[in-house]
Amino acid sequence: MRRLLISLLAIATFLGCSKSEDCDVNPEDYKNEETNTLEEEDNVCADVLVDLAPIMMYVYVQNDNGVDLLNPNTESSIDVSAISLQYKDKNYSVTNGYSTTTRAYMASFNGVTLKVDSQGRYFLSIGEWNADDDAEYTEISLDWGDGTKDTFGFTNDVTFNATYRNDAEHNYGYTFKRKTYYNGDEVDAISGNSPIFKFVITK
Secondary structure (H helix, E strand, O other), X not given: OOOOOOOOOOOOOOEOOOOOOOOOOOHHHHEEOOOOEEOXXXXXXXXXXXXXXXXXXXXXXXXXXXXXXXXOOOOOOOOXXXXXXXXXXXXXXXXXXXXXXXXXXXXXOOOEEEEEXXXXXXXXXXXXXXXXXXXXEXXXXXXXXXXXXXXXXXXXXXXXXXHHOXXXXXXXXXXXEEEEEEOOEEEOOOOOOOOEEEEEEEO
């Protein structure tokens, strides 16, 4: 799908593109949901490229006093080397990262990485998943290495209305219906249209 470059925290930035002589899109993908008619292929091909930033889960862990338990300098911090992630019958160990990324590209699941945000708080970065893929309940499990586990999940329902494909006020035609879950219960881990799901848990 031809898509628009979007930052991780806001759908705002885009790359222009001139009409292609060899348009390989399927007009059926650009059905006008309001009129149930198909867009003219020439109109479809004349648009900007669209690339949605990938869905990610950010997991922050703190104690009852709000102290960052993933920070290795914190007394009684979690042993990150003991943490493992389970997703689709595969296990992943935590790797070390340096900073968050705002690049958009074809998403691929890379497991879990320990990172530090702009406020100096440590978090587990988990993903990635394509933001424009419809997804029924998707779940990962974190084994903390102390005999306890937590699950984190989401759903992702995406619709596209070609009428608004160049309209920033209408998210360039995209509508997202997403839900997030912690240990099977629905929680509010979503901020607007951001594909970053932020979970803050207490241990």
